[in-house]
Amino acid sequence: MILYIYRNNIMKDKVVIITGGSSGIGKALAEEFGRNGSKIMVTGRNKVDLDSTVNELSEKGIAIHGLQSDVSREDDNKRMADEAVRLFGRIDILINNAGISMRALFSEVDIAVVKKVMDINFYGVLYATKYCLPEIMKNKGSVVGISSIAGYRGLPGRTGYSSSKFALNGFLEVLRTELLKSGVHVLTACPGFTTSNIRKRSLTKDGTVQGDSPRDEKNMMSAEACAHHIYRATVNRKKILILTTQGKLAVWLNKLLPGLADKLVYNEMAKESNSPLNKPSK
Numbered sequence: 369m370i371l372y373i374y375r376n377n378i379m380k381d382k383v384v385i386i387t388g389g390s391s392g393i394g395k396a397l398a399e400e401f402g403r404n405g406s407k408i409m410v411t412g413r414n415k416v417d418l419d420s421t422v423n424e425l426s427e428k429g430i431a432i433h434g435l436q437s438d439v440s441r442e443d444d445n446k447r448m449a450d451e452a453v454r455l456f457g458r459i460d461i462l463i464n465n466a467g468i469s470m471r472a473l474f475s476e477v478d479i480a481v482v483k484k485v486m487d488i489n490f491y492g493v494l495y496a497t498k499y500c501l502p503e504i505m506k507n508k509g510s511v512v513g514i515s516s517i518a519g520y521r522g523l524p525g526r527t528g529y530s531s532s533k534f535a536l537n538g539f540l541e542v543l544r545t546e547l548l549k550s551g552v553h554v555l556t557a558c559p560g561f562t563t564s565n566i567r568k569r570s571l572t573k574d575g576t577v578q579g580d581s582p583r584d585e586k587n588m589m590s591a592e593a594c595a596h597h598i599y600r601a602t603v604n605r606k607k608i609l610i611l612t613t614q615g616k617l618a619v620w621l622n623k624l625l626p627g628l629a630d631k632l633v634y635n636e637m638a639k640e641s642n643s644p645l646n647k648p649s650k
Contacts, residue, residue: 378603380405382509383456385448387439387496388466390417393514393562395425396595397463402430404599409452411437411466439466439492440484449499459503461602463512464493467532472573473644474527481575485528490535497543501552508551510602513540515558517615521622521629524637525644528571544607553605557598558619560612561588573644 384401388394389410398408402425412418415436422434435451437444452459467489470481497511504511518526519533537556544554569577589612601609610616621629638645 377405379599382406382460383409383452383458384461384463385409385411385452385459385496385500386463386465387411387437387448387492389463390414390421390434393559393591393594393598394463394465395421396591397465397598398432399425399428399430400592400595400599401461402428402432406431406461407456408432409435409448409455411435411439411448413438439464439496440487442495445492445495446499448496449503452500453503458507459500460507460509461512462496462500462504462510463514463598464496464536465514466492467514468569468571469526469529470571471525471644472527472571473525476644477527477573478575481571481573482528482531484571484575486532486535489529489532490539493536493539505547505550505552508553510553510555510605511540511543512555512557512598512602513537514598515540515556517558517560517610517612517618519556519558520610520619521633524634525640526637553602555598555601555606555609557601557609558611558615559589559594560615560618562594562611563588563590 379401384406386394386397386408389398390412394410398410398421402408408430410418410421410432413436418434418436422432425432433455435448437448439445449459468485470485493513513536515536516533518530519537522530540554540556547554571577594611597609597611610619618629618633621632634645637643
């Protein structure tokens with residue numbers, strides 16, 4: 369059993385940027401850090417959702433600012449970093465949370481869909497980290513990447529998503545090693561299946577939005593529980609966080625018994641509603 373060291377008020381007055389912070393895990397992280405005294409900037413593309421989150425958390429006494437921004441645009445990330453410094457005078461923690469998923473067989477998906485997922489999930493992290501890193505290095509802060517079990521074990525029907533998360537894991541490992549002697553903390557956080565809007569906003573083979581989640585979400589880890597684990601891992605400057613028993617088992621099996629992992633993962637993903645794996649063979 370891992371014993372976590374709680375340090376009273378360690379996150380008080382820390383400036384935390386959370387991309388994709390208007391819903392799901394991002395919103396839960398904003399509340400978790402905010403309740404512990406951090407000053408929060410959340411970004412998102414949808415102004416209505418962003419304003420709603422800022423108003424809701426402000427009413428709870430959290431110091432929060434929203435910035436409409438698209439992580440896939442490099443200039444938006446530079447503007448985000450500049451605005452955080454202008455408002456708060458510093459940046460301590462960047463949580464790269466913004467993400468999108470897709471569901472389609474590789475043989476059928478439009479490559480433009482895969483590119484869009486990569487632009488948000490991977491290049492969005494590169495851009496945000498590039499522009500926030502000077503301040504984070506100055507303050508010996510943290511870079512957090514919200515990755516996925518799909519970054520350790522490829523999921524059929526999730527070409528773009530798994531590829532983006534594998535790339536993200538590699539980037540964070542490089543960054544962690546390069547900054548080994550700088551005092552900067554780098555965390556790769558890998559939730560398993562968590563209740564959020566990501567599956568409802570998932571893209572289909574032609575780029576249209578899926579709409580409904582194909583999975584039964586009632587027994588999944590909540591976004592709030594996930595955020596609490598990530599907060600705790602950030603406080604304790606953990607390097608890697610893999611969540612859920614199912615997630616840990618998937619990573620372990622994939623290393624030791626990859627053939628068995630292929631079959632188990634295929635069968636699990638085939639259970640989804642309208643799974644592309646269940647389409648009749650031609």
